[in-house]
Amino acid sequence: MSAARNIPHTTQMPYALRPMQERDLTQAAEIERDAFPTLFPPTSFRRELKNRLARYLVAWRLDDPLELTRQPSESPTRINRIWRSAASLWNGRPIAWQPGKPYIVGFVGAWYMHDEAHIVSVGVRSDYRGFGIGELLLIGAIEQAQKRRMQAVTLEVRISNYIAQNLYKKYGFRKMGVRKGYYSDNREDALIMTTPAINHVSYRQELRSLVESHQNRWGAADRIL
Ligand SMILES: CC(C)(COP(=O)(O)OP(=O)(O)OC[C@H]1O[C@@H](n2cnc3c(N)ncnc32)[C@H](O)[C@@H]1OP(=O)(O)O)[C@@H](O)C(=O)NCCC(=O)NCCS
Numbered sequence: 191m192s193a194a195r196n197i198p199h200t201t202q203m204p205y206a207l208r209p210m211q212e213r214d215l216t217q218a219a220e221i222e223r224d225a226f227p228t229l230f231p232p233t234s235f236r237r238e239l240k241n242r243l244a245r246y247l248v249a250w251r252l253d254d255p256l257e258l259t260r261q262p263s264e265s266p267t268r269i270n271r272i273w274r275s276a277a278s279l280w281n282g283r284p285i286a287w288q289p290g291k292p293y294i295v296g297f298v299g300a301w302y303m304h305d306e307a308h309i310v311s312v313g314v315r316s317d318y319r320g321f322g323i324g325e326l327l328l329i330g331a332i333e334q335a336q337k338r339r340m341q342a343v344t345l346e347v348r349i350s351n352y353i354a355q356n357l358y359k360k361y362g363f364r365k366m367g368v369r370k371g372y373y374s375d376n377r378e379d380a381l382i383m384t385t386p387a388i389n390h391v392s393y394r395q396e397l398r399s400l401v402e403s404h405q406n407r408w409g410a411a412d413r414i415l
Pocket residue numbers: 225226312313314315318319320321322323324325326346347348351352353354356357360
């Protein structure tokens with residue numbers, strides 16, 4: 191593991207990256223249902239954690255979600271926490287999170303095969319999209335692939351998924367081909383998108399400037415890979 195810590199930046203992004211752990215499994219499953227509602231069968235994250243070829247990262251919130259609803263005079267008593275947890279259920283908020291646990295807002299998973307990292311999944315809770323978290327996850331996956339001396343990062347994306355395609359294009363992924371009828375729910379085609387050589391000096395420079403822009407826009411984020 192390595193950490194890109196102590197980045198000289200005045201603001202801190204309220205999210206950080208770290209490897210997925212067993213205690214994150216129920217939240218990961220919840221995020222997958224949110225991000226990929228038609229996916230069947232669901233991913234066995236427990237099995238993925240044991241898979242030698244796979245690496246998953248999660249983005250988690252640095253603050254306690256309960257802090258946001260607590261009145262200044264209130265103390266964080268146990269009963270208070272239980273009550274708020276129940277209230278969050280009532281409000282239809284995500285339920286897999288428990289007080290005292292880190293709140294996971296997104297994850298990315300990659301399989302490392304030969305000299306290529308294959309991103310198998312990236313998803314962010316719908317309430318948290320548009321805040322730079324998907325980009326942070328992709329940065330983490332690419333940096334992890336660089337560390338593991340992979341040549342390139344590749345993935346499949348639905349032809350209709352322009353949001354994800356925009357994100358990948360921003361990080362240098364280019365269309366390499368099409369897999370006809372790849373998705374079993376509606377037989378939609380998948381675009382194959384792949385980066386150029388990620389350890390080449392030109393890509394490293396490009397990535398560094400993208401990471402700087404991300405930090406300037408959203409704040410610096412700890413990335414434990
Ligand atoms: C794709 C996904 C992970 C993006 O996460 P996110 O946190 O919302 O993305 P970010 O806020 O980091 O945005 C990063 C980039 O994505 C693209 N993007 C994000 N939202 C977009 C939107 N509404 N319209 C167009 N492009 C968008 C842009 O390129 C953006 O960069 P920019 O802000 O400089 O334009 C998220 O939308 C998601 O979980 N979708 C459902 C699951 C999914 O489709 N996963 C990909 C499967 S291949």
